[in-house]
Amino acid sequence: MATERLAMKTVKKLFELRFQAKLSQRKVARALNCGRTTVQRYENLAIEKELTQYSEISSLSESELLRRLGLENYLLSTPSVKNKRILPNWTEIYKELSKKHVTLALLWSEYKEQHPDGYGKTQFYEYYRHWKSTLNVSLRGEHKAGEKVFVDYAGSTIPIVDLKNTEVREAQVFVGVLGASSYSYVEATWSQGLSDWLMSHRRMFEYFEGVPQILVPDNLKSGITKPDRYEAGVNRSYQDLAEHYGTCVIPARVKKPKDKAKAEAGVLVVSRWIIAALRNKTFHNLEDLNESISILLERLNNKKMRHFKKSRRELYEILDKPVLGVLRETPYEFSEWKKARVNIDYHVVFDDHFYSAPYLLTKHEVDVRATHSTIEVFYRSERVASHRRSYRKGGFTTDDSHRPKSHQEHLKWTPERIIRWGKSKGANTGLFIQNLITSKAHPEQAYRAALGIIRLSDKYGINRLNQACGNAIAIGSISYQTVKNMLKNGMDRISPPSPQKQEKKQLDFFISNENVRGKEYYH
DSSP, X not given: OOOOOOOHHHHHHHHIIIXXXXXXXXXXXXXXXXXXXXXXXXXXXXXXXXXXXXXXXXXXXXXXXXHHHTOTTTSOOOOOTTOOSOOOOXXXXXXXXXXXTOOHHHHHHHHHHHOTTSOOHHXXXXXXXXXXXXXXXXXXXXXXXXXXXXXXXXXXXXXXXXXXXXXXXXXXXXXEEETTTOOEEEEEESOSSHHHHHHHHHHHHHHHTSBOSEEEEOSOTTTEEEOOSSOOEEOHHHHHHXXXXXXXXXXXXXXXXXXXXXXXXXXXXXXXXXXXXXXXXXXXXXXXXXXXXXXXXXXXXXXXXXXXXXXXXXXXXXXXXXXXXXXXXSOOOOOEEEEEEOOTTSEEEETTEEEEOXXXXXXXXXXXXXXXXXXXXXXXXXXXXXXXXXXXXXXXXXXXXXXXXXXXXHOSOOXXXXXXXXXXXXXXXXXXXXXXXXXXXXXXXXXXXXXXXXXXXXXXXXXXXXXXXXXXXXXXXXXXXXXXXXXXXTGGGSOOOOHHHHHHHHHHHXXXXXXXXXXXXXX
């Protein structure tokens, strides 16, 4: 039978998908990455030998299944001991292939130099491919040393119990796996948010003592803004981290499981050897959890792998570590990006605080980069402003060099013009805006609120706005929010009490309320 050669594990999987899962031949071929005619021929052979029940097939050993199908001489097997030709160490061949510029042809030529009577190129290639087919699918891809690290979160979480209120929070488990050696990094974080995602990468690089050439994440929202099969959009902050460490981000393609097989295998190993091992322990903080994880991680990396007869750490020392990029002395500082438009007060807002930009950029869109200590404004990739970050809500941080020398010369928006516009909506509105502007240290700090007041006339009408502004002036509350709430709740239709009545009402309350302690109490 002339047909494509499949490993016995793959043959059993073929029968499982056809006879148990009842999938079509085309779907089975797609799942096993082989031809449809190959599936058909194996199926016909099984039917001919009356092997159509998967329960019977699964109970057979590989040699028994070969014998029942009549394939003893068909599938490649390891040469017998009687064969005098020396067989290469396929594990060493596999490791050598992970090194830069090394090819199977080069390794065969070196093998022939040492063993002139050894196998020819064709047999050498076939024996190697057969050996590789026995590996776990996650190990089959030939990853170059120091080239890729696969990153993802484990599907399982680990509970942390707060001692104060017995509240249970689920900690996320971050996993990073180097492609060539499978050397792994694991840690727990509170979330899969952008900050935790990026800082886990920083700690992973420090653990690896170097940086791989390529980061391969799954299409996680924290790292990838636009999942796409051909060109995914990378989060600007994630791109920042990659540029800081001299690496690049190439996400796994959508619906291409082989792209992330190493990550999924790493997650599976971590789930079995770390998460499952901690299932009976109770943790009360993230630090204790990560301490326990680090102990189990060392065991995992030092554990010998069955196929390679070496541990992940040994392979890491041989393959990845010598060729990883140099780790920068200055650690990455988390940064967050957002787009903003420079308002007429030549300020942009970030986290409810206002930062100035050059007045000539008024109404232009800019990029704002924020770290823990700094706010930077970029226009067309060029930095145009930098400020110390402030966490005061509603405050202003203004660089005097960003102001025009004369508003009258350089800007059409001036305090006088905005006040005149307010007066066109009513005398009370104009007076309110005048009071609002004069209450600020710099007139432009009131521009946004003044424009907001004027725009309320579009929704509530000029008359109601004018009445609400009059009421706000009467009670001495000069703020946009006061006027907005009055209009929203219909309080503009109620005349405010005079100051004398307000004082009398408060005095009557204190006199009539029996719960108010008199001065005698304090004597």
